[in-house]
Amino acid sequence: MFYEFGPLGYWFFSFCFYFASLRHFVTLFSVFIVTESYIFQGDILVPKTTNKNADPCVVKGCLWPKHGRHVNVPYVISPYYTQEERNIILTALWSLQWTTCIRFVQNSYNTRDFIYFIPLNGCRSNMGRQDGGQYISLARPGCLSHRTVQHEVLHALGFNHEQVRSDRDAYVKILFENIKEDNQFRKVETNNLGTPYDFKSVMQYGKYAFSKNGLPTIVAQFNPNYDWGRATQMSANDIARVNRLYQCSES
Secondary structure (H helix, E strand, O other): OHHHHOHHHHHHHHHHHHHHHHHHHHHHHHHHHOOOEEEEOOOEEEEOOOOOOHHHHHHOOOOOOEEOOEEEEEEEEOOOOOHHHHHHHHHHHHHHHHHOOEEEEEOOOOOOOOEEEEOOOOEEEEOOOOOOOEEEEEOOOOOOOHHHHHHHHHHHHOOOOHHHOOOHHHOEEEOHHHEOOHHHHOOOOOOOOOOOOOOOOOOOOOOOOOEOOOOOOEEEOOOOOOOOOOOOOOOHHHHHHHHHHOOOOOO
């Protein structure tokens, strides 16, 4: 096609590509500048204009829309990642596709809602879909692991931490005297989707999370010496929750 138009064809293509890229840059800019957020529970970005948690988010329409049998989630990976780092992110996304009806699709520069993976400070994500786009921060090297990418993506799909779920007191004891900030473990009225408390969940923090003195902050009710928080990937319950929340069994 461009051979037919010669240099003019290449100029036209370059102009269109530049325009699309500029439009996308403006969209990305709005993700970072327009939405001010504070950090809750260590890695959840919460807009300052709201007090969302998992269930109010679901009620307010923060789920990604379903089209037919699948839920399409557009994404962009920052060019600042190396190919090896990109592969870590992509592998984590593919693992969700293999086990659920979530489908991650590369953003086509004209999608309003999308996830932008970028190496900012720390490991951070919004809870559920945000209007106008959102980012997931995966700082190098600490956040670039299979489990961490899955963890942050599950936040973006609408899931909270395991240790803040509504029935947690029957399974764990929070040792507030050892915690840096009490609100990091504030219990949330979550929709547990008929699944049990799961110490093997990729959303479960370790027993020393947010410790101010090196002592445990979370202990199991049935055995204070029980150790957990070492999940390397989503558990069966994590997968079941995604499928139930997004009704993946329904066509």
